[in-house]
Amino acid sequence: MTFVVKPRIRHPQLPVNDLGLTRRDYEGAVSTLCAGCGHDSVSAAIVAACAELSLPPHRFAKISGIGCSSKTPSYFLNNSHGFNSVHGRMPSVATGANLANRSLYCVGVSGDGDSASIGLGQFAHIVRRRINMVYIVDNNGTYGLTKGQFSATNDRGSTSKKGVPNLYEPIDLVSMALQIGAGFVARSFSGDKKQLVPLIKAALAHPGMAFLDVISPCVAFNNHNGSTKSFDYVRGHSERLMEADFVAPSEEITADYDPGTTENVRLPDGSILRLSKVARDFDVHDRIGALEYVQRSQERGEVATGLLYVDPDAADCHDILGTVETPLNALTEADLCPGEAALERLNESFR
Amino acid sequence: MKPTNIQDPNYFHKVVDCQWACPAHTPVPEYIRLIAQERYTEAYMLNWDSNVFPGILGRTCDRPCEPACRRVRTEEKPVAICRLKRVAADHKGDIRPYMPRVPTAKNGKRIALLGAGPASLAVARDLLPLGYEVHLFEKDPAGGGMMRSQIPAFRLPADVLEEEVDLILDMGVECHFGHEITSMKAMLEMDFDAYFVGTGAPRGRDLKLPGREEVDEHISIGIDWLSSVAFGHTDSIAGNVIVMGGGNTAMDCCRTSKRLGADSVTVVVRSAFEVMKASDWEKEDAMSEGIPIINNRPPKEFVHENGKLTGVVFGCVKPVKGDDGRLRYEPSGEDDVFLPADHILMAIGQENHCPWIERDAGIQFDKWDCPVLDEVTLQSTHPKVFFGGDSAFGPENIIWASAHAHQAAISIHLFCQGQDLKADRPPEGVNLISTKMGIHEWSYDSEHDPAVRYLVPHADKRQALGNIKIEVELGFDKRLGAKEAQRCLNCDVQTVFTDRLCIECDACVDICPMDCISFTENGDEAELRQRLMAPAVNGDQDLYVSGNLPTNRVMVKDEDVCLHCGLCAERCPTNAWDMQRSVVHIPQLGSYAQ
Numbered sequence: 001m002t003f004v005v006k007p008r009i010r011h012p013q014l015p016v017n018d019l020g021l022t023r024r025d026y027e028g029a030v031s032t033l034c035a036g037c038g039h040d041s042v043s044a045a046i047v048a049a050c051a052e053l054s055l056p057p058h059r060f061a062k063i064s065g066i067g068c069s070s071k072t073p074s075y076f077l078n079n080s081h082g083f084n085s086v087h088g089r090m091p092s093v094a095t096g097a098n099l100a101n102r103s104l105y106c107v108g109v110s111g112d113g114d115s116a117s118i119g120l121g122q123f124a125h126i127v128r129r130r131i132n133m134v135y136i137v138d139n140n141g142t143y144g145l146t147k148g149q150f151s152a153t154n155d156r157g158s159t160s161k162k163g164v165p166n167l168y169e170p171i172d173l174v175s176m177a178l179q180i181g182a183g184f185v186a187r188s189f190s191g192d193k194k195q196l197v198p199l200i201k202a203a204l205a206h207p208g209m210a211f212l213d214v215i216s217p218c219v220a221f222n223n224h225n226g227s228t229k230s231f232d233y234v235r236g237h238s239e240r241l242m243e244a245d246f247v248a249p250s251e252e253i254t255a256d257y258d259p260g261t262t263e264n265v266r267l268p269d270g271s272i273l274r275l276s277k278v279a280r281d282f283d284v285h286d287r288i289g290a291l292e293y294v295q296r297s298q299e300r301g302e303v304a305t306g307l308l309y310v311d312p313d314a315a316d317c318h319d320i321l322g323t324v325e326t327p328l329n330a331l332t333e334a335d336l337c338p339g340e341a342a343l344e345r346l347n348e349s350f351r
Numbered sequence: 352m353k354p355t356n357i358q359d360p361n362y363f364h365k366v367v368d369c370q371w372a373c374p375a376h377t378p379v380p381e382y383i384r385l386i387a388q389e390r391y392t393e394a395y396m397l398n399w400d401s402n403v404f405p406g407i408l409g410r411t412c413d414r415p416c417e418p419a420c421r422r423v424r425t426e427e428k429p430v431a432i433c434r435l436k437r438v439a440a441d442h443k444g445d446i447r448p449y450m451p452r453v454p455t456a457k458n459g460k461r462i463a464l465l466g467a468g469p470a471s472l473a474v475a476r477d478l479l480p481l482g483y484e485v486h487l488f489e490k491d492p493a494g495g496g497m498m499r500s501q502i503p504a505f506r507l508p509a510d511v512l513e514e515e516v517d518l519i520l521d522m523g524v525e526c527h528f529g530h531e532i533t534s535m536k537a538m539l540e541m542d543f544d545a546y547f548v549g550t551g552a553p554r555g556r557d558l559k560l561p562g563r564e565e566v567d568e569h570i571s572i573g574i575d576w577l578s579s580v581a582f583g584h585t586d587s588i589a590g591n592v593i594v595m596g597g598g599n600t601a602m603d604c605c606r607t608s609k610r611l612g613a614d615s616v617t618v619v620v621r622s623a624f625e626v627m628k629a630s631d632w633e634k635e636d637a638m639s640e641g642i643p644i645i646n647n648r649p650p651k652e653f654v655h656e657n658g659k660l661t662g663v664v665f666g667c668v669k670p671v672k673g674d675d676g677r678l679r680y681e682p683s684g685e686d687d688v689f690l691p692a693d694h695i696l697m698a699i700g701q702e703n704h705c706p707w708i709e710r711d712a713g714i715q716f717d718k719w720d721c722p723v724l725d726e727v728t729l730q731s732t733h734p735k736v737f738f739g740g741d742s743a744f745g746p747e748n749i750i751w752a753s754a755h756a757h758q759a760a761i762s763i764h765l766f767c768q769g770q771d772l773k774a775d776r777p778p779e780g781v782n783l784i785s786t787k788m789g790i791h792e793w794s795y796d797s798e799h800d801p802a803v804r805y806l807v808p809h810a811d812k813r814q815a816l817g818n819i820k821i822e823v824e825l826g827f828d829k830r831l832g833a834k835e836a837q838r839c840l841n842c843d844v845q846t847v848f849t850d851r852l853c854i855e856c857d858a859c860v861d862i863c864p865m866d867c868i869s870f871t872e873n874g875d876e877a878e879l880r881q882r883l884m885a886p887a888v889n890g891d892q893d894l895y896v897s898g899n900l901p902t903n904r905v906m907v908k909d910e911d912v913c914l915h916c917g918l919c920a921e922r923c924p925t926n927a928w929d930m931q932r933s934v935v936h937i938p939q940l941g942s943y944a945q
Contacts, residue, residue, distance in 0.1 A: 004791060004921055007799035009425060011866045011885040011912055024864075036856040036924025044861035191855055219856065219924040231854045235902060 005030045018054035026051045028075040038190035038216030039069055039138045043076040045193050046107070046136075049200035050077060053248060061097050061104045065090040065119060068145050069111030069138035069216075088119025091126035091135075095317075098131050101327040102318050105204060106133035113143050116152040116171045123173065127209055128180045132316040134203040135182075135211045137173055138190075140218035141229035148221030159226030172298065174308060177211040178291045183314025184210035185290070186307045189234050190217065198246035199307060202265070202273040205246075208316035215303065228301075239297055241282055241306035242275040267312050275307060284310050352876055354898045354905075357847065360781040363933040365893065366910050367843045369432055372419035374747075374754035376937045377401040379416060379432055380843040384795060386438055387836035389829065394439035396449050401937070402753045403473045403519075404498070406511045409437030410824065411502055413599075413630060413748040421840050424889070425865070425912045428804035430838045431827075438832035440511070446518075451480040451941065453522050458482035460767045463543040464524075465532055468496020469749045470549035470740030472519045473756030474763070477940040479522045481764060486543070487524050490531035491582070494520055497551055497741075498749060500578035501600065503607050504820045535708040545735050545763045548722075549752070552741035554704035557697060558595070562653030566695075569660035570653075573600045573698030580607055580819070587612050590693025593663060594618045595650060597627035601698035602637045608696065609640060610819040616642050617690065619663075621649040623670040626678055636823065640816060647680070651687060653695070662691040703742045721745060728762040728772040729755060737762055760940045777938035783931040786844055787920070793930055795844050797917040799864070800837040807831075841915045845933045848906055850897040852927035855904070859919035859928055860884065865912045868919060873905045883909060 006027070014022045026047040031040050050057065060080035064070035066087035073082050081104065085093040094108045115123045115137050126135070141154040150158075150166045153173065159165050177185045184206040188196040196214065203210035215234050217223045223230045228237075249270030265273040265284065275284065283289055290309040297304040324331070355362060365371050369379040377398060385394035398405035412433050420429030460483050464471035467489035475485045493499060494516045498507065520526060532538060538546065555572035557563075563570070573596065579585040592613040594605040597620035608616045618637065620627055624646045627634065638644060648665035655661055667685035670678040703721065708714055713733040715723040722731050722738050729737050739755035741747060765772050786794040808825045815821045827835060860868050866885035873879070876894065880887040887894060892911035899905060920928040 004798065004916075004918060006862060006918060007801070007864050007914065007916060009799060009801060009864060009914070012424070013888060014866060014885055023866075034924065035922045036854070036858045038856065040861055040922075041857045044857070191857060193857065217856070219854075223854070231856060232901075235855075 003030070017051055019056060021051065021054075023047060023051040026057060026077055028073075028078045031072070031075045033068055033071065034144075034220045036219040037068065038140060038214075038218070039072050040075065041190040041193065042109075042136065042138055042196070042214050042216055043072045045190075045196045045200055046076045048193070048197045049204065052197070053201055053204065055105065055204070059104055061094075061101070061106050062109065063090050063094045063097060063106065064109045065111075065114040067111040067114045068140075068218075069109055070114055072109050072138065073107075088114050088117070088122055090114065091119065091122040091131075094133055095126055095129065095131050098133055098317070099323075100329045102132065102323070103327045106131070108133055108135045110135070110137050112137060112139045112141060112151045112153040112173075116173055120152075120171070124176065124180060127177050127182050127211065129317050130181055130183065130209045130315060130320065132208050132318065133210070134200065135209065136200075137211075137213050138216040139173070139213050139229070140216050140222055141227070142218050142222035144218045144221050148218075155228040158228040159224075161221055161224050163226060165226075172294070173211070174213045174294055175291060177209075178287055178294070178309055181209065182211045182309075183208040183311045184307075185309045186211070187213045187215070187294075187303070187305050189215045189238060189303075189305055191231055191235065192238075192305070195240065195244055195305065198244040198273065201246040202244070202267065202271075202307070205267045205269050205271045206310070206312070207268050208314045234303055237302050239279075239302040239304045241304055241308070242278040244307060245274040245276065247272040247274055265307070265310055265312065273307065273310075284308070287311075352873060352879060352894065352896045355893070355895045357783075357895075358781075360779040360935060362893070363781055363783075363843075363845050364935045366845060367933070367935070368419040368421050369416035370843070370935065372415045373402075374415065374751045375402040375757065376754075376935065377416075378843065378935070380839055380841050381934075382439060383430070383432070383435055383836045383839040384841070386435055386832055387796070389833070391439050391442040392444040392446060392449070395443040395446060398436055398439060399446070400939070400941070402750060403476055403756070404469060404515050404749060404753065405436050406440035406515050407498055407507060408749060409433060409440050409826075410507050410511065411498070412436070412750055415750070421842055421912070422838065425840070425914065426803075431804055431807070431835050434807055434827055435832060435835060437826045438829070441826055442829060442832075450518070450522070453479045454482045456482065457484050460484065460544040461486065462763060463488065463538060463541065463546045465538070465546065465548045466496055466550035466742070467491070467494040467526075467528070468549050468551050468740055468752065469498055470551075470742075470752035470756045470759075471496070471547060472516060473753050474547050474549065474739065474760045475524050476519045476522065477757060477760035478763065479524070481940060483767075485524050486527060487520075488527045488530045488532055488538075490529065492528050494526065494528070496549070497574075500581045501574050501603070503577065503580070503603050505606065505610065505815065505823050506603070508820070508822050533707050535705075535712045535714070539712065539735070543735075544767050545737065547759055547763065548705070548736065548738045548742050549740045549756075550703075550705065550742045552701040552703040552746040554702045555600075555697065556700040556702065558650065558699060560650060560652055562655055565658055566653050566655045566660040569693065570695045570697060573604045573696050574701060576696055577603055577607060580611070585611075588694055589613065591615045591691055592617070592694045592696060593690060593692040594696045594698060596620065596698035596700070597622060597629055597644075597646075598698060598700070599629050599633050600701070601696075602629045602633040604696040604698050605637055605642045606640060607819065609642060610816055613694075618642060618644045619648050619650070619665060619690065620644065620646045621668075622680070623647055623678055640812070647683070648688065649680075654689065660692060660695070662689050663695065664689050701741075701746050703745055705742065719745075725772075727758065727776075729759045730762055730766070730772060734766070757937075757939050761938065764940055779938065780936040782934040782936065783845065783847060784934065786930045786932050791921065793917055795841050795930075795932070796837070797841070797844075797915070797930070799840070799914050799916050802834065802838055804838065805831050805835045843933050844915050844917070844930050846895075846908065846913060846915070846919055847929050847931045848895065848897050848908070849927050849929070850900055850906065852925045853897075853900055853906065854925055854927075855900055855902055856924060858922040858924065862918045862922045864916065864918065865914055867909050867911070867913045869907045870900070870904050871907060872903070873899075879907060880909075883907060885909070887911060
């Protein structure tokens with residue numbers, strides 16, 4: 001960690017977005033994570049995605065649980081709402097926040113300990129309920145904050161820093177998310193911003209549960225030769241399914257593309273996620289196929305990265321429940337207590 | 352692009368913009384750090400080693416370092432480098448113990464220095480510790496040259512000048528003051544082992560316009576007039592004074608006139624305000640003393656009645672920017688203007704002028720009447736004769752004189768030892784020393800200070816204008832000096848990258864406040880500059896490119912606006928980045944002295 005604060009001064013020619021803000025305006029407090037932590041790269045990718053999309057920082061709700069990953073919402077989007085909740089309980093708080101105010105961008109950041117161990121039940125149910133949010137897991141396969149025990153996502157046979165192998169099967173959050181209803185599932189790598197930033201942008205544009213599993217190496221405890229979540233291992237075994245490029249609604253599509261290997265995924269807000277060089281036998285709209293693909297590549301010891309599954313028309317929790325368009329926290333007393341006549345009509349309908 | 356060769360002394364030297372811009376390559380950030388640590392004596396000596404006249408230059412330098420300062424690019428105003436130099440000079444302790452030792456047993460070689468200005472004095476300083484017998488010939492009764500005769504006392508007090516001149520003379524220079532040299536041949540017959548010509552650019556330009564002859568006694572050449580003020584021959588000037596010219600001499604003339612009792616003083620310049628040769632701060636000082644500067648007015652005629660000057664007629668022009676970006680002047684269509692004047696000071700430039708060097712003395716001159724010199728060795732076509740300062744390549748300034756002197760001294764030494772002036776010249780070098788002291792601990796103050804440039808206090812204006820000896824700028828006191836020193840970005844503490852240690856975690860990219868660092872596919876420079884984290888638009892500043900990394904990318908760092916804050920190294924988990932202080936070794940004759 002460092003206590004040396006990043007100075008406020010910025011590059012004089014740094015681009016300004018539609019809101020008149022630079023990337024620097026989307027940063028947060030100084031990170032107290034270890035030098036080189038993958039999580040800081042994920043935070044930087046969120047900063048880049050929000051700045052490039054010209055999203056207003058004050059319209060964000062950042063929610064997290066406990067762990068190194070869950071500290072990171074302090075390190076991006078300084079001028080937004082945030083809630084650092086109890087261990088594994090980020091999904092409950094996010095559910096509440098999203099139900100109360102559906103107009104906010106909801107970003108939940110969790111870790112493999114927070115989501116795959118203590119919070120596994122919470123994780124499963126928020127995905128199942130399809131809350132409209134971006135759910136990011138900073139996945140390093142280790143309990144970094146308590147000095148490097150295996151976490152539930154650590155691969156069997158992968159070793160600790162001292163060489164002791166892990167005896168248990170890993171939980172694969174991506175497979176679970178595919179099984180239980182996420183409309184957007186992707187896996188990426190903190191060391192590959194070229195892929196990660198467009199995926200975060202698309203996840204923000206996706207209306208419903210968007211789950212992103214980001215392999216984010218722990219430089220202090222899980223970046224050694226026996227680890228399957230180290231920089232070297234992930235780079236050496238990464239199976240990049242596609243190049244991703246995000247095109248905002250206002251942007252023009254200019255570059256040529258080959259329909260054989262390129263696919264444009266239209267998102268409901270008019271933006272497009274362009275996937276190029278898609279692996280030949282892969283279909284991002286085939287949920288079962290994705291599930292199989294992910295499992296098979298895992299068996300080979302490969303890490304399939306990119307957008308794994310998307311259903312742009314997937315319903316979110318508000319659609320399922322049929323709630324009003326107005327955020328619940330903006331409903332007035334008159335909306336909530338429509339009077340005796342309305343109650344009478346309602347009662348009449350049940351008779 | 353090919354990986355950057357950081358072994359090349361020039362690579363990191365160029366990153367230290369101030370030091371690179373300084374003709375004498377003074378290690379600016381290093382002495383600013385010493386000032387911040389209140390080690391004024393050391394700061395002074397570091398300056399003295401490279402530029403010889405820190406106290407004088409701390410007041411009068413042309414400051415090529417300041418427009419080059421990185422702070423101009425990252426924010427707006429440069430660090431007040433020159434004024435900090437003065438802080439070191441004003442607050443230094445006893446420096447005598449640090450003076451080089453001059454051997455009593457001489458080495459048998461005798462050197463003649465012609466002219467006692469900064470160039471000759473600096474050569475004397477470099478040669479004396481090696482046992483040379485140095486003879487100094489000067490027409491004036493005291494040493495200092497133009498520093499004494501042309502810079503008025505309100506900018507450079509006599510005691511500051513004398514201290515630094517005497518420091519050198521006291522090292523054992525054989526002085527021949529009041530000795531005007533009239534013949535180079537005669538000098539050569541005195542059979543010194545080598546000659547150094549440091550006679551400056553002593554001839555002020557004149558303007559042959561109608562009426563010039565008739566009003567001769569009402570017109571003075573600026574530098575001659577300043578000199579006669581400096582030596583006490585002139586102590587007043589009356590009536591309306593017009594100063595013609597837009598350089599620093601013009602500024603000194605007008606401010607001196609104001610102090611010597613002129614009723615009114617006006618500066619008239621033929622060119623536009625922005626392109627005037629005078630330094631910005633000198634123009635500001637003159638204007639703040641209530642002296643008007645009138646631009647775009649070329650003189651046409653001196654008007655007189657019965658041999659008495661009454662004024663000057665000026666034409667009116669307007670500047671037009673040509674396709675090459677240069678200003679040309681066209682008639683503006685306005686009527687000529689007449690400005691009344693009783694005295695005119697002509698400060699329209701000077702020339703080096705050596706009528707005493709016979710043209711058959713073996714020293715070749717070019718078509719501009721400048722000596723033909725080797726640019727590196729400063730040797731003339733007569734092997735025994737070397738030139739430096741303004742007499743070498745025309746009027747420059749004191750800091751160039753110091754720079755020339757160091758080179759000439761090396762040449763003279765090599766020449767006297769029978770060595771080759773080029774092949775045996777000592778090379779430049781660079782040392783890199785890590786500043787890492789522990790976790791989060793660096794041996795320099797790495798944090799960026801957002802403070803704006805501090806203003807220097809001035810003497811009370813009414814008092815200053817009444818006495819030519821009262822120094823106008825009071826200089827920073829220790830407190831202000833320490834604050835201004837904090838603004839220095841420590842550009843000599845380099846970001847050094849070791850590619851084989853890098854794990855490409857992006858931590859440095861994410862933390863860099865100025866978006867200097869990118870990891871990307873290699874390409875040619877012009878194209879690469881376009882696709883970095885922030886556009887690298889300043890082509891004068893290098894890109895630092897690493898070797899290939901495991902992902903087949905390279906690290907590219909744009910040196911342009913790097914704050915040298917060390918956050919990249921602070922956040923690097925593998926020490927692939929380190930902050931290393933670069934010490935550029937600029938050879939001087941002292942390097943030989945043992």
